[in-house]
Amino acid sequence: MEALPQTLLFGILRSGLYALTALGLAISLGVIGVVNFAHGEFVMIGAYIGFWSYLLMSGPLGLGPAVSPLVIVIGVPVSAVMLYLIAAGIFRVALKPVLRQPEINQMLLTFGLSIIAVNAMSIGFSPQARDANLAWRFDLIDLGFVNVTYSRVAGFAVSAVLVGATYVLLRRTRLGKQMRAVAQNRLGAQVIGIPVDRIYEIAFGLSAALGAAAGVMLLFQTQVSPYLGLSTLLKSFSIVVLAGLGNLTGVIWASLLLGIAEQVISQYVPNGSALRDGLFFVLIFVVLLARPTGLRR
Amino acid sequence: MRRELVGWGVFLVIAAALPALGVAGDRYLMFLANVMLMFMTLALSWDVVARTGQLSLAHGAFFGLGAYTVGIAYRSGHVPPLAGLLLAALVGGLVAIVLGVVTLRLRGIYFAIATLAFAEVLRTVALQLPDITGGNVGISMPPLFDGDRVLSYYLIGAVFVLALALSIWVRRSRMQYAVTAIRANETVAAVVGVNVVRTKVSLFAASAVLAALVGAFYMPFITHTDPADAFDTTRSVAALVFPIFGGLYTTIGPVVGTLLLRSLEEYLRVTPPWKDGYQVVYGLVIVVAVLFMPRGLVGLATERLRRSPWRSSK
Numbered sequence: 021m022e023a024l025p026q027t028l029l030f031g032i033l034r035s036g037l038y039a040l041t042a043l044g045l046a047i048s049l050g051v052i053g054v055v056n057f058a059h060g061e062f063v064m065i066g067a068y069i070g071f072w073s074y075l076l077m078s079g080p081l082g083l084g085p086a087v088s089p090l091v092i093v094i095g096v097p098v099s100a101v102m103l104y105l106i107a108a109g110i111f112r113v114a115l116k117p118v119l120r121q122p123e124i125n126q127m128l129l130t131f132g133l134s135i136i137a138v139n140a141m142s143i144g145f146s147p148q149a150r151d152a153n154l155a156w157r158f159d160l161i162d163l164g165f166v167n168v169t170y171s172r173v174a175g176f177a178v179s180a181v182l183v184g185a186t187y188v189l190l191r192r193t194r195l196g197k198q199m200r201a202v203a204q205n206r207l208g209a210q211v212i213g214i215p216v217d218r219i220y221e222i223a224f225g226l227s228a229a230l231g232a233a234a235g236v237m238l239l240f241q242t243q244v245s246p247y248l249g250l251s252t253l254l255k256s257f258s259i260v261v262l263a264g265l266g267n268l269t270g271v272i273w274a275s276l277l278l279g280i281a282e283q284v285i286s287q288y289v290p291n292g293s294a295l296r297d298g299l300f301f302v303l304i305f306v307v308l309l310a311r312p313t314g315l316r317r
Numbered sequence: 318m319r320r321e322l323v324g325w326g327v328f329l330v331i332a333a334a335l336p337a338l339g340v341a342g343d344r345y346l347m348f349l350a351n352v353m354l355m356f357m358t359l360a361l362s363w364d365v366v367a368r369t370g371q372l373s374l375a376h377g378a379f380f381g382l383g384a385y386t387v388g389i390a391y392r393s394g395h396v397p398p399l400a401g402l403l404l405a406a407l408v409g410g411l412v413a414i415v416l417g418v419v420t421l422r423l424r425g426i427y428f429a430i431a432t433l434a435f436a437e438v439l440r441t442v443a444l445q446l447p448d449i450t451g452g453n454v455g456i457s458m459p460p461l462f463d464g465d466r467v468l469s470y471y472l473i474g475a476v477f478v479l480a481l482a483l484s485i486w487v488r489r490s491r492m493q494y495a496v497t498a499i500r501a502n503e504t505v506a507a508v509v510g511v512n513v514v515r516t517k518v519s520l521f522a523a524s525a526v527l528a529a530l531v532g533a534f535y536m537p538f539i540t541h542t543d544p545a546d547a548f549d550t551t552r553s554v555a556a557l558v559f560p561i562f563g564g565l566y567t568t569i570g571p572v573v574g575t576l577l578l579r580s581l582e583e584y585l586r587v588t589p590p591w592k593d594g595y596q597v598v599y600g601l602v603i604v605v606a607v608l609f610m611p612r613g614l615v616g617l618a619t620e621r622l623r624r625s626p627w628r629s630s631k
Binding site: 049055057114117118121122123124125127128129131132133134135136137138139140142143250251253254257258261265294297298300301304305308309 | 367370371372374419420423424425426427429430431433434435437438441442444445500550554557561594596597599600601602603604607608611
């Protein structure tokens with residue numbers, strides 16, 4: 021259990037979902053310039069939608085062993101689309117009016133939304149953590165030198181596909197070009213006729229959709245509870261800070277760094293799990309002290 | 318200026334006379350009076366940081382830090398609560414300076430993120446160091462003033478007066494110009510000669526000292542704390558929702574906001590469908606206030622006054 025290749029592999033697998041979650045946060049920060057304190061709640065609500073799809077498929081529909089792949093094939097897109105719509109709605113109603121206001125108002129607004137989401141879910145669907153007993157969570161794949169669960173591989177694969185697709189979207193499509201233009205210079209983008217508010221709305225929806233997909237994949241690894249947003253948010257923040265605010269390519273490297281570092285610490289440091297959970301803060305603190313603009317650049 | 322000070326003087330006299338007005342006999346009301354002063358102090362201290370345009374999500378954490386400082390000092394060295402209070406103020410101030418120096422040089426986003434992360438880390442640390450903090454079980458200590466809630470009321474009242482003085486001083490001194498300039502535009506503020514970082518850090522530190530004092534009071538007042546309770550995020554939320562509701566960047570706003578919302582919370586807590594769900598109300602208050610009443614109740618009130626036909630237009 022102490023082989024280095026295994027530690028690295030687990031670290032890399034762990035970093036997949038980190039990247040997916042953090043990329044959403046980085047998009048809302050980079051494109052719109054808003055710190056979204058409710059991003060963790062997008063992940064949480066996304067996870068609940070995945071959880072309900074699991075309940076539906078394993079209960080009334082009785083799909084049995086096919087449930088694990090179906091949660092990915094159906095649950096992920098459904099959850100992502102729903103969160104896209106929710107976030108686009110939130111953008112129109114609440115976020116757009118404060119975009120020109122001081123930063124503190126924007127942060128307060130998203131923080132308020134996060135409090136509403138957590139507590140509304142807690143009242144509506146009990147504050148108890150719930151477990152999706154997805155088979156893939158425990159089924160092992162033998163890779164020769166090590167066994168990994170299907171869930172970890174699936175989580176990484178889904179993340180890799182979605183993160184990759186997002187980069188293609190940003191790099192290769194007209195919409196992506198527009199988003200990058202808006203991110204670089206809002207006024208300039210407006211001048212050349214890009215519908216800035218519309219791009220903001222899409223970017224915010226996209227960031228929530230990525231978070232929701234990550235939320236569904238979290239079902240394979242942990243329990244869902246209304247409170248899972250905070251730790252997700254904090255880790256995403258540390259990745260985004262590490263990458264440099266709004267730097268989208270940096271997110272991948274930063275996620276790998278966090279994932280591998282966490283895995284190494286919990287493997288090789290005695291009583292490392294405590295240290296592992298605080299690592300994101302150490303990272304934030306050290307990066308802010310040494311290189312506030314992020315590690316790359 | 319004078320009218321405002323007279324107003325606060327009257328407020329303090331009434332507050333000081335409260336126990337004598339028959340409240341002293343009612344242990345619940347006396348408890349509530351103590352709690353109100355605690356949260357008014359938290360709200361006032363949060364608002365002082367907000368005036369520099371910074372969002373602190375760590376006021377609950379400094380509260381917890383203060384509570385644990387007193388608890389640990391008592392547990393390991395039998396330090397009496399009043400000496401613990403001073404120790405907590407010192408610890409809170411020093412930690413705030415370190416946190417502030419690192420994060421307040423940068424964009425406001427970093428400060429907000431770091432304060433949120435800081436709160437979470439303190440909770441984790443308190444859980445993971447059971448030899449010092451008692452871990453999950455927490456720390457107990459004998460009741461403050463043997464449970465005399467009138468004496469404790471005057472003690473937290475003294476802390477409240479400190480917060481009140483800080484809030485009024487910042488608004489009435491040269492500090493107000495510095496703070497307003499920083500909030501409007503840090504670069505311009507620096508150009509006109511404001512030491513931006515030092516102003517932000519010192520106000521944050523002063524504010525954290527107050528929050529730590531409230532926590533340090535809370536610990537022997539309640540007689541027990543544990544990580545989940547001391548670092549409860551709802552306190553950080555309360556510290557910011559009360560001033561927002563009452564009126565940001567004022568002194569009366571945080572006080573009135575606390576009185577109204579904390580009373581509402583007290584009611585909702587015992588009302589079946591809500592219980593802990595009163596937090597939803599706080600979230601709604603924040604969102605609605607930011608969108609529709611950015612200056613809170615104070616803003617609404619002054620607007621009304623200005624439009625009032627009874628007031629001669631100048």
